[in-house]
Amino acid sequence: MTNRNRKKIATTGGHSRRSILKGAGGLAAVGAASSFGFPAIAQSKPDQLVIASGGGALDEAYKAAYFDSFTEKTGIKIITAPYAGLAKIKSMIEADNVDLDVLNIDAAEAPVAGNNGWLDPIDWSLSDRASVLPQAAKDDHVYAEVAAKVMAWNTDSFGDNPPENWTSMWDVEGRPGMRSLWKQAFQTMEVALMGDGVAKDAIYPIDVDRALAALDKIRGDLIWWESGGQSAQYLIDGESDIGSTWNGRVYQPQVDGAPVNYTFNDALFVSGAWCIVKGTPNAMWSQEFIAHTLDPERQATYAMNIPYGPVVPAALEYIPADRLPLLPSSEENIGKGVWSDFDFWAEHGDAVINRFNEWLLS
């Protein structure tokens, strides 16, 4: 437990982009400090909680919505640690050297971590489980937001004739041009099935043969991206005319005038997940933190800072009408897409990834 109780605290994150959104951020921060009764006897109060997360813009938004208000309310500081993937969690647990309290990991990783017994169950007595989207509230983790794998395109290529959904992307004759997809089985198989005409609620369990056959149809015009930044870059630069990306990656460039657009039709909903590492001495305060994030007003603040939707539908009431079309979980958008089935991947991931790799190399 080498890192606990250190005095020095890393400064997290910038303040620049947030200034525009301050008006909305303000409303959630007030009023929280007074109204909380803690069972303070159960566990001594730590100076800090260590939260592992991906950093960057996500961390800035978490900080604005949850970290700062939690510190204000409880006096416990939030330290963000680099999230080095499930590998580091496994290392720490095997070595009995857990120096993390709360994890913000990919929702696809959470069932893997849960199946390995690395997570504590969520204490649902602290918050109203019914207030959370049913898909987002699990026994040992809670989704942190609703993000979307969307179809996006370069508007110079398809400006006056925007594609509708993934089947447009598979229309090689009607829409000539380069296509771009993620070089991972995960999410790409789902996209391929929808492109092949499978209804969005019928894509699971994944028909691997059909998905690969669908990919074969566009193989000649297909390029692959490896990181989220790259997916947006290809579309902005016209390296790809149409392809998959996450809505948060193309949102800001589009606002700033880049020639990209995207649709939530047939979107695949994905997310980060909050969970608590088994064995942390600060389990109780970690539970408090997770309950803290499920407050509707704070969820709204989060969605004002980054274009990902709240997992608590009541939060939508606090969000201005002009923001709602950008959020995957707004009332108008949530019905357009489908949730990624993370349990399917936790169970069949290795086999499907291997099939996909073999297809790539064939």
Next chain:
Amino acid sequence: MTWNTSGRLARIFLVVFTVAVLIYLIMPTFVIVPMSFSSKSYLSFPPPGWSLQWYQTMMERHDYPQAFWNSIKIGVPVALLSTTLGTLAALGVVRGRFFGSRPMSAVVIAPLMLPQIILAIGLYPIMAKFGLAGSYPGVVIGHTVICIPLVFITVAASLKNYHPAYEYAAMTLGANWWQTFWHVTFPMIRVGVIVGGILAFTFSFDELIIALFLTSPETRTLPRLLWEDLRQYVTPIIASATTLVLCISFILFGAVALLQRHLSKATRS
């Protein structure tokens, strides 16, 4: 063709080729530096408009200067430690020639070829046992393991460039080991040692995976910060950070060059 004309032709070709290769080496910089002055929030080249906003953002975020400093604080001890250990290893293997020195050298070189994630998951439990996981010495040791081969290979090459007779002569004349090393061996391998040190520092400066595994939550290194930003979306801030690092290294390089000239003049006069 005579020795002279063919020599001249070869030399012209050589100069043109060298200039072309040097341009290739700095080519990405021609893209990165202009993009750092972009007025847009996404990378595009040539930039649609100019501004200093990304430098301003970088300074306001002040995790960038801090991360830069953290990377230096890891890189310098890594360079020193791996240069020392790598040079010792090269001396032992190249000059020693005793039974087992060759297999040992394979062990010295092996860390370089593995994907760093393997070294990271292997090292973590050991570091945890010593209480070094998530500590500053922990990541320095982790990087040193990969950087020793870089020094070892370059120093071994310079040791093979001259005959050990020089050292035997010095020893026969009564110099002890340290005197022999300092007055005979080191001047001969100095370039190799410096090259190894440079390779080690820059390797550590750019390393992400082991740093992710072994640094503490508070220690953000530059590659980690760039990685965090790249995961989300790519803004010109990564170009600004890179440009700044380049400027600093050029200033340092120029200062060293000037200092050397100054010193050599001083010793001559």
Next chain:
Amino acid sequence: MQGTTGRIWSPARGYFVILSLPVLFLLVFFVWPMAGVVLRSFEGGEGIFSQYLTVFERSSYIKVLLYTLQVATTVTVLCLLIAYPVAALVARLQGKWLQIAFALILVPFWTSTVIRTYAWMVLFQRKGVINGMLIDMGLIAEPLRFMHNNIGVHIGMVHIMLPFMLLPLISAFRNIDPSYMRAAGVLGANPIRAFWHVYLPLSMPGVSAGVALVFITSLGFFITPALLGGAHNMMVAVLIEQQVTITVNWELASALASVLLLVTAALYIVYDWVSRRAGGGGVLD
């Protein structure tokens, strides 16, 4: 000098002591951790070799392993062919020009590999700078594909590895006395013979060092081939990463890494033997 009659210094024993320090360090911080990894590769299945069976059963793994070795080889050869003449010239420079050349060679080191890769993307895209220039000059009508294939992988990887070849070569060349070449010329050897019989053998230590550095480092490459390559350009590090971080099957990842270690060790021994036979001295001795 003092103590001319002092103890007789035994070189072998002295060098053994010298070597023990780095070897001890690596025993604790490399061999021990790797022993853990190798041990793990025998776990987690039915029978101790089940992970290895999986590695060899999956056709993709063998393909990727072979591709990795092939890329490491071509990158090494390209680096050597490009770096040899450049290093020969740079090694002859003096003063200011030497410093400038050195500064330019070191520039890539100060830019993170990921960002350099993004810069290549910007340059080499379909609508990128290079294609734009070529089309404007009327040299081509359709954009060329520099990326999503082997060309992109090699442009990016050679760029990263070139300084690793240049620096040891320059350091070796600076130790070659130019008067040797002049002597060969005076004695009537033509430039090619002089190069072949004088310069090349003297530069062999630098060559074998550069080759070893570039080849070995290339094997672990990850980001650049992934960002600049296409469907086929998959390195073994990508597979290992998938098994370590996504499916968390460390037993299989360990088996893959052990195979990589074994193959490289075998190649290394062959290379060392060949380069000693070739007269340049092995990589090690």
